[in-house]
Amino acid sequence: METFLSETIRTLAKGAYPLLDYTLILPSKRAGGFLNQVLIAQTEKTYFAPTIYSIEDFISQVSGVEIMNTTQVLLEGYKVYNELTPTSFSDYLLWAEPLLNDFNEIDRNLVSPESFFGYLSQIKALERWELKEATPLIKDYLKFWEGLLPFYNAFSQHLLNQGAAYQGLVYRRASEDLSHYLNANGDKPHAFIGFNALNPAEELLIQEMLAQGNSRIFWDLDEFFAQDQNHSVSQFIRGYYERWPYYKAQLFDGKNQSAKYSGITSNHYEKPKNFYFVESDSDQGQIQAMSAVLNDMPLEKINKTAVVLADESLLIPVLYTIPESINSINITMGYPLKAYPGVWFVESLLQWQKTGNKRIHHNHLHKILTHPFGQLLLPSWQNISRWIQKNHQLFIDIDDIIGQVCASERAVIELMFSHKTGEQNMIKNLMSLLDGLSEHKSLSAVDRIGIQKLLDLLQQLYGLARSYGFLAHIGAITALFDHLLSSESLDFEGDAYRGLQIMGVLETRVLDFEHIIMLSVNEGVIPQGKSSASFITYDMKKEFGLPLHTDKDAIYGYHFFRLLQRAQSVSFIYKNSQKGLSVGEPSRFLRLLELTAPETHHIV
Structure with missing residues (x-):
């Protein structure tokens, strides 16, 4: 099997420009790593490699503005907003993240902020039109919406003055300053690879860039999908082909319908393929089915196989079920840090510190002591538990706990429960506890990675608390810790280009595998469905041309069928059981696969 990246490099190598002259732009950094491997495999001599960028890095290069991480954006946003409208950091966090995401959305879609926020404030005012007299609460409500444009303008300028901004603003600046980049680099060939x-x-x-005459774009789209005007897989690329001036000369002239998209498509999908639909009654059943497929697979096929997790929370149980015969594994995706059990231990200690109490409820104390981390840090934890049961105390004084442990463990109790050290030292105390944990030889590999990630996060939190004065109290620190948890993941090491590949759906972009096992192929998982974490209503998205949930479904459809x-x-594995919001229904993509499958496909 020749991969899309291999086909692309082979085509570029036959072109008018040497490969080393090209600047190659791909959807992700990981794709760039695989492209480097293709370059190595296709050459027999040493030469300088072309410049390779992810699209984000390329946009940053064009704009001259760095992309700031989401935590910095959040904190810088508070600095600006608090100057305009004094508010507490905790209150700001209640609405800031979805609003900043909306800023990101309108900027990368080049929507006029004046038109957008004017429209939004008018909608909010109309919602209250029937009130004869506005109460102070309603006045504050309307003032908030009217203040979004001044906040957006002040925030944007504040970030640009620092030379770093959130992704959408960097995209907007790149589109405005493109002429500067073209003047400096317009004579160099560029190739855009694998976008949708x-x-x-x-x-x-x-x-x-294409208008310069020396650049190219390579789409990964099969003609089978391009010819189907109703198939969402080709929705975006067909639109570009029929709308962009670059393709005007190649458009269908009415004589040869089959050749309409021949210049931008490949022909692989209609080749013989075997698709297996595997039904399971639980997540554990899915994982066991995956293990059975891998057990039946010859080892020489493993290097050409990917396990794709539509539900990324299954990563840890999947790792424990990989057959022992498979020695080489690479995990591309990260496991959400918030789902790591060790996080509860740190969160519990932070919540205790937040109370400021000198006495702790026996249930809370018992849970901390019986947590695996608590047992490792306090080997005599059972003595404390027996003492609590014997004395029938509802709330326990910290000094009484210290009296029940040996001298070597008293320092640990102080690090866990003392209120005397101040907020920044409290973070250092937690780091000391985790440092002590990391020295235990009985820790699993996952725990070692998890503890190190928590240490890194607390180190980051400590640095931020010193840099931003408004993080000087425990409430702000715990709120920011929760935010950091939601955006961090455990990253596992492995050989990125060899062995069994385990990844999420988005990590598969521009990559190809001969054998695939996909788990959780259920409706509501792939595609994910609607997301409501936004202040932008459906009508506003329609009005300003912002992506709708149907567009996001089409994006997932492209990733799936590509x-x-x-x-x-x-092998497609899905659940048939209903639990909570899960309806136990196979993904619509499986239904579409069955309905549109060519005769060369064998579906079991």
């Missing part, structure tokens, strides 16, 4: 759904800023930039184009065998 582009935002308006990316569209503008790529079209301007992955099948060059595959030879694919």
Whole structure:
């Protein structure tokens, strides 16, 4: 099987420009790593490699502005907002994240902020039109919406003055300053590889680069999907092909319908393939089914196999079920740090510190002591538990706990429960506890990675608390800790280009595998469905041309079917049981796969 990246490099190598002259832009950094491996495999002599960027790094290069991480954006946003409208950091966190995401959305889609926020404030005012007299609460409500444009303008300028901004603002700046980049680099050939759904800023930039006459774009789209006008897989690329001036000369002239998309498509999907639909009654059943498929697979096929997790929370149980015969594994995706059990231990101690009490409820204390981390830190934890049961105390004084442990463990109790050290030292105390834990030889590999990640996060929190004065109290620190947890993940090491690959759906972009095992292929998981973490209503998205949930479904459809184009065998595993919001229904993509499958596909 020749992969999409291999086909692309082979085509570029036959072109008018040497490969080393190109600047290659891909959807992700991981894709760039795989492209480097293709370059190594296709050459027999030493030469300088072309410049390779992820799209984010390229946009940053064009704009001259660095992309700031989400935590810095959140904190810088509070500094600006608090100057305009004094508010507590905890109150700010209640609404800031979705609002900043909306800023990101309108900027990378090049929406006029004046028009957008004016429209939004008018909608909010109309919602209250029937009130004869506005109460102070309603006045504050309307004032909040009217203040968004001044906040956006002040915040944008504040970030740009620092030379770093959130992703959307960097995209907007790149589209505005593109002429500077073209003046300096317009004579150098560029190639854009493996894109699908582009935002308006990316569209503008790529079209301007193509207009220079020395740049190219490579789509990974099969003709089978391109010819189907109703298939969402080709929705975006067909639109570019029919709308961009770059393709005007190649458009269908009415004589040869089959050749309409021949210049931008490949022909792999209709080759013989085996698709296996595997039904399971639980997550554990899915994982066991995956293990059975891997057990039946010859070892020589493992290097050409990917396990794709539509539900990324299954990563840890999947790792424990990989057959022992498979020695080489690479995990591309990260495991959400918030789902790591060790996080509860740190959160519990932070919540205790937040109370400021001198006495702790026996249930809370018991849970801390019986946590695996508590047992490792306090080997005599059972003595404390027996003492609590014997004395029938509802609330326990910390000094009484110290009296029940040996001298070597008293320092640990102080680090856990003392209120005397102040907020920043409290973070250092937690770091000392985790440092002590990391020295235990009985820790599993996952625990070692988890503890190190928590240490890194607390170190980051400590640095932020010193840099931002408004983080000087425990409430702000715990709120920020929760925010950091939601955006961090455990990253596992492995050989990125060899062995069994385990990844999420988005990590599969531009990559190809002969054999695929996909788990949780259920409706509501892939595609994910609607997301409501936004202040932008559906009507506003329609009005300003912002992506709708149907567009996001089409993006997932592209990732799903693109992955099948060059595959030879694919096992789809899904749950049939209903639990909570899960309806136990196979993904609509499986239904579509069955309905549109060519005769060369064998579905079991």
